[in-house]
Amino acid sequence: MHEWFVINWPFIEWLSPSVVLILGGLLVAVLRGGAQKLVLLAAPGLALVAVLGSTPGTHGSFEFLNMQMTLGRVDSLSLVFAHVFAIMALVGAIYALHVRDTIQHTAALIYAGSAMGVVFAGDLVTLYVFWELMMLSSVWLIWRNRRAASLAAGFRYLMVHAVSGVLLLAGIVIYYTQTGSLSFDAIEAGSPAFWLILLGFIINAAVPPLHAWLTDAYPETTVTGAVFLCAFTTKTAVYTLIRGFPETELLIWLGTLMTLWGVTYAVLANNIRRLLAYHIISQVGFMVAGIGLGTAMALNGSAAHAYTHILYKALLFMSAGAIIHMTGRTKLTELGGLYRHMPLTFMFYMIAAFSISALPLTSGFVSKTMILEAYADQRAALVWLVLSLASAGTFLSVGLKLPWFAFMGRDSGLRPREAPTNMLIAMGIAAFFCLFIGVNPQWLYQMLPHQPVGYNAYTLAHVFWDLQLLSFVGLVFFVLLRFMAPKDKITLDTDWFYRVAAPRAVGVIHRHVTAVWRNLLDAMRWPLRSIVAQALRFHGPKGILARTWPTGSMVLWVAVLLTVTLLLYYI
Template structure:
């Protein structure tokens, strides 16, 4: 038995932060009222202390069935992501203090803990376990919105990420068969293993055309759940791409396309959280492009931008969530004049909007310009221009369109009041980091993976270029104000393809499959028919599904996925 399973855990005083948060979350239902609020805050604080106390090194290394496993591996790259995940877990906990939903709180903590588990995973199998745990916990943040559309969107979110997990697991098995190692370092193999793992990561990074799950599901999540969702899934994918696929040329162009794709759809969006969700796609594009370039400055820029993005994007979703929580409305065509009644929310939102738009003295400026500078140094003018244009589109939609039509502009007649105190405190903490990092970028730079960081964002060239770009966009917006207003309309994205293809594919299998396959399908006929029915529908102005999904169907598909995974693993 010792030969099959032996463990070496140097530094037994180190407790894996993920286990602390995941196991601690199971006790949340034991407490009630203020006691539970104190417990959740204490647990989030303990998690943050555990993460920030972790020193570089290898922990929980062991052998299992002759394979070298490493549950804990901390270095500069993993720590910078773990730090911001821990900060975000605390901010999200404060923002959700008023919520009375044990399932949602447990799901959020397990989700955050699993994200840190991915960053500390030293082997691919441990990474896969936490990867799947992120999926199974995060989907509840969508379902707990408790309406047919959120349930359908969450189920599709589950299916898309289940496919991603199967691709990743298949790639891991092939990688191990080729190399005899599960160590999660740069993926240097050629062939199917390389591409399966890469695509598995790219799905979670929301790289087009594999991105529609994000913009479909995040707007349908709970008010507090969307804040957690905006922080973890895509950024853990950025971390894995940075660890496994630096200097992968295809990521340069995919990242550049992401930046343009996201802002284009954001400009067209009417739902405030869908607008912000498309900007996750765009902003992650900067990170992906930096990873593809692979120089020290580009990788540092991607890590810095991920850190800054998690905080300002969470603040944007918190501001949007406060609007929805207080007014019950999510469309720009239904909002207006809220700055009179929600002035603090408006101020905090604008700090985040300036940050994502890369205004000087904000966090986005000191991170995004690093990626642009890396491309300028390598004289890649087309990519640099694409990233710069995307920055202009970001300010147009997030910094001008959304605040003008939600907070300013024509008064919608809503008579509301400011968001609850805990929500404002959470927004204030995130806003503080947005400004503090912009004023003192060296605080962030000390955490970056490639040291020393010899970069100065506040050069005259950077300042003049950004200010000219932003002022020009502002001028164009107000000159064309009557043409850029929100409209009730449908925007068709890449998900339209598999919405239309799914019924035909399943119908083909029903008609031409073998007898054995027909027998297998007979056992799954009910959930398959529901998939065909839902995939063929295109209800509502945003094209979301309006068909409910039974929990039993979800359990069935998860069971099929787990059985297939075990079969692949042992064969």
């Protein structure tokens, strides 16, 4: 008899951090009180120990249906992402310790474990399984906000990521058919599999115009859920792009577009989490542009910037979350003068703001300048100039606009207390890493995939250029301060198509279809008209079975997409 399932898993040699986090999430689901909090902290702590104890090589391999699966491909690239993922899971757990929401804690740990699974996946099928598990677990962090807007945003988030998963699966099937291999390494350009897998990845990376799911969903998530969401989804996409698509020229221009797109909309934003969400797009753009260039320094810069970005972006969302938790307000037009009442939160926020703005002695400086230097070495003046312009826009909105109108400026009359102790501890840990990496960059550089790094961020040229740029932006901000005041409105992005255009189109189509049905029925004789009318009671636009049309339409479009993909391939 053929052995269709053969497993050879050396548990003693390698403890899977992803399995630790997922099992921790399942334990949290059945525990309560102090035991639940203990597991909530212990699971990411043990995962961090497992990452630190991982040795390079292949672990957790098994055969399934004659396909070789690998749960643990450990190398320098996977380790640098796994290292910061484990730190972030622990920091996020500390930040969420005061929350009494079992579903949210369970979803957060399974989500973190799924992201870790993607990073360690040695084959495309394993990657796909964890990719989909990320989607299914992360959406609960949006829905647990228990608002109508959160429910709607969560469904839109789910639909977009379902499309990403279908594209990825179609690409994997074609790739396996063409090559007979499922190993996940650099994918040869030009084939349908290349484009389908790339498209699946860049949707999760929030590349415009496929990015609106991020700025739509992240402002609607829970206070603690936003900290996890900002850390994992887009960065797993960055990891997969580094692994599978280095030196893809298209990514240069997509990444460059991301940097400007993000900062432009961030300057216009009023909701503090929407503003920060746009800067995820902008900062991931630096990473994507580095991947597209594909030199050793550029790829190191993208990996390093992903590492630092996870920490300072989480700190930004933690600080914003503390404001929302203590005031109940999310708009800059409703805030002001909070530095007197939340001084620690203000201090931690500014450390993160200086980091994302790449101020010397902060973590963002030692990673972002590496990508800029890589482009300078290639004499790519246009891209270098655009990336520098995006850096200026980052400081304008995150380093100046948000802290001025939220923490300083006019007094809003709010008198909140400082954030809970566990939230402050989590922010303090993230702030420590932002400063520690900034003053000791070799600690990060030694983990990067291409060794030796051979880059020095603290040259006079780098430091003086950066300080001049930030000083000029600061001058412009305060000179034009009265024009920088936020406005109480939302600026629609490409989400206009499903917020405004799609409902209108559905309404028009529904009216026309209904008119056609009525005219058709009027033209029929009475017996046939009676039969059709009875059928419409169950299947028509207002019928009983029609109530399930959203789920049915999703299945239909997924089936159509797969069919068209396979037809294009075989024809």
